[in-house]
Amino acid sequence: MNQQRPSLVSHIDPYVYQTLQGITGAMVVVQTTQGTVSGKLKTVMPDHIVVESGESPFFIRTQQIVWVIPKG
Numbered sequence: 001m002n003q004q005r006p007s008l009v010s011h012i013d014p015y016v017y018q019t020l021q022g023i024t025g026a027m028v029v030v031q032t033t034q035g036t037v038s039g040k041l042k043t044v045m046p047d048h049i050v051v052e053s054g055e056s057p058f059f060i061r062t063q064q065i066v067w068v069i070p071k072g
Contacts, residue, residue, distance in 0.1 A: 012046045016062060020044040027071040032064045038071075 021044045028041045030051055039053030039067065049065075051058045 004005060010047050011063060013062065016065070018072065020049060020068065023068075023070045029071065030068045031066040031068075032060055033066060034064065043071055 020041065024041055024044050026041055027039070028051060029038045030034060030049070037051050037053055037058045039051045039058070041049060041055065042052045043050035044061070048059055048061050051060060
């Protein structure tokens with residue numbers, strides 16, 4: 001019997017990941033394919049980021065990010 005195992009395929013942009021790691025803790029505006037989120041960049045992972053806005057965490061898939069603006 002030939003059993004196939006599911007596999008996860010994820011595209012990681014190492015330059016975006018590294019750049020976002022460098023601004024962790026900063027206030028940011030993130031444009032996604034679904035809209036804009038503003039807040040503090042709390043966590044950066046290879047496949048997603050967490051932006052805290054209004055005391056609520058927003059988990060944003062890296063593949064859905066269009067652009068990010070760090071705020072001073």
